[in-house]
Amino acid sequence: MSINVNNLTKIYGKQTAVNSITFNIPSGKVVGFLGPNGAGKSTTMKMLTGYIPPTTGSGSICGIDIMENSLEVRKIVGYLPENNPLYLDMYVTEYLTFMAGISEVKQKKEAVEKVIETTQLQRERHKKIGQLSKGYRQRVGLAQSLIHDPKVLILDEPTSGLDPIQVVEIRNVIKSLGSDKTVLLSTHIMQEVEAMCDRVIIINKGNIAMDQSMEELRNDNSNLEQIFRKATNHVDTL
């Protein structure tokens, strides 16, 4: 199992953001993590990457406990946080080299070249990040998460705010990564899930509302959007 989550719970003050969720993701799968805003997607991802600890419950990535061995987990996880934060005053290659350094990559230069190629940043590599368009910034964010060739990728809304062409491009990049990495990604776009994912986990108000493979869903006749509405108890007014 690549990602193992067991009764993971996060309580902020009195509010339960994530309520005892459990799921397992085998390696080499691309899993879509869906849910309305505020459902607990980002919180779950933050717990998995070691940014915040869970209130109760446990999780492990490739068999390494996220609480006890957080630093080891971070070495094998690539993380793209929501809104893709970047140092806008750094140059693309400078930033990626820096990221390679703090990710403890030995062959920094090679690693940077490789991610630049994967994310097709060749033309923009000598620019400052602040000068790039949103789509290219997103690629830099993705490149950063790939720099240490992680076994597991956790991407929080990797395609939000991109134009349709960029969405397709980023989607292809992620899909190609799915062949040898485990990817957990959150999104609001249903077509994206259909295009990229092998499996869908829908989370609502901190609880898992649905966890099914894409094949099972395809056999179902209703489309994903309807399933999503049903799973999140959204009353269909149309």
Next chain:
Amino acid sequence: MWTLYKKEIRSFLGSLIAYIVMGVYLIMTGLFLWFVDGNNLFDLGVASLQVMFDISPFILIFLVSAITMRSISEEKRLGTLEIITTKPLTDRSIILSKFLASVTLIALTLIPTLFYVYAVYNLAQPLGNIDLGSAAGSYLGLILLAACYASIGLFSSAITDNQIVALITSMVLSFFFYSILSMLGDINWLDQIGKSLSWFGLEYHFDSISRGVIDTRDVIFFLGFSSIFLGFTQLVFESRKW
């Protein structure tokens, strides 16, 4: 950790802040040492750098606060903190590298003033008749003092995502620990209590070290003071986990 340290240094040198800090420090100390009426070297008629070392702690309050105000608050505002804290780095090493980078920048800022030492050395009658021991002590004192200010600055930067709030908090705290505490020692009715409190002030130890006698107690005080504030910084840093 050194990667982060190098990146911090580079971002200082890449932005205007480093050059403004160096320029302002040189101009201010230069003005007070050579030009400002009444107190300058020629008016005093003594070949000594005392004027520069008296004014430096106050200039450094501004400058160190200006250097450190961005360091954590900006990462919070941009969200990049989430990236570096999910890399294989401990929170402690993140704080430490930012701290060391700030202290290094101040040390670099002090280097050009060695020219003043050279000039005063050559002005003295007979040649070279200045208290070099005291000057060396003062330079060490300034670096240690800057380390304390930097730890206060980082703490202030950690508690907010607003640079201006960080700047003001840092200046007020630095001024309090440098000046206000030692002023308490001069209040008569506080008597012994005031004297004891002034011992906790940075000025007491800076004055002691700038006489040229490097007392380990003073050095330990400065290092301990920085460690305490760095500890507070780490506490604030980890508060996201509560």
